[in-house]
Amino acid sequence: MGHAIRRSVRGAGSLVLALATVSCSGTTAPRSEGTSQTPQSSAAAVISVAPLDRTTGVPTDTPVLVASRGGTLQKVVVRAVKGAKGSLPGVLSADGTQWRSRGTTTPGASYEVSATAVNEAGAVTETTSTFSTVRRTATFTIDGIMPSAETTGLTVGVGMPVMITFDRDISDRVAVERNLLVTASKPVIGAWHWFDSRTVHFRPKHFWPAHTRVRVEARLAGVRGGAGLYGAANRTIDFRIGRSQITRGSVLTHLLTVRRDDRVVRRMPMSAGQGGVWKYHTTSGIHLAMSREPVTIMVSPGIGPGSPGYYRMTVYNTVRISNSGEYVHSAPWSVGSQGHANVSHGCVNVSPADAKWFIDNTLIGDPIIITGSPRRLEPTNGWGHWQEDWKQWLRWSSLKHFTTDDA
Structure with missing residues (x-):
């Protein structure tokens, strides 16, 4: 991504936090805690830590907050001492009086907080406290994520959604979605959309700006996905x-008609679904290029060999645009009808030369918008995400919307 892209932060307030308002560890206003607090003068700084010393069952998304009254913090270390490894990173406020951890802790682990502060007279205060986190009974991981280098390459079209599938049902969607961060090199308004308890997708409000760099960070280690x-x-x-x-x-x-950066680069005669008794309609709507296949074997859906309407065909240079078997593909047998009549089984037929050009010049995620058909593309038919307007899309988002940019 490069250093020019600034990560967006959602669900986090200002760094300067009033520790007295923190209650997610099950405590009220934090107080000075420690096993070795040793003020060297009556004017020594006082250090407060939350969670309080020896607190148990702390949720993994509870931040560690350290504050100094009457002095500035010189050093804060939150170190795992049991059930995990390493230390928690954190951020110090501009005036040096408050420190807040970043990220999540590990479930079923114990941590030690060590802090040092100094007052204007040079008197040093040190404190040490411990806490332990809630236990877990199971873990979840990302089962699949798109786009990926293996399936779509590193460069995709302006309609490309981000699609994540989990290996377990997620009931705490807010906690998970809060930790799915999308950053982009150009300003974008976007939102996640839950299709079911294991599937969440992201798309912008409008198509991505061309030549945008995007990073997706699923900061899910230790994040609660449900009970235990x-x-x-x-x-x-x-x-x-x-x-x-x-x-x-x-x-x-x-x-x-193919437009690239608002300039027409290709016009191709086509033949769409013939309709009729078999209802072979090409769907109207905003399709996305889902795959590019040099060879595809197409079989009549729901109709077996020997039955009226059955077909099995080998076609070439195909670009898939839905899950219901719609492609833009080479159809030398219908060249005479292309540009004049609809004779296909629901696909978009083009000439062999146009099909070769189209597969060579299409990126996964490129929008292919079809109009004029009595059948509408369903939002869940392939990647029909753009069939929902923005208000409909937000209905299934736990955090509504946010802006990502590097400004």
């Missing part, structure tokens, strides 16, 4: 948005 269920590991992916290429086609005019 905690994330096992973090995951990060980086990808790029390519040039803006949007293809529009009409089943009424029988023409596909």
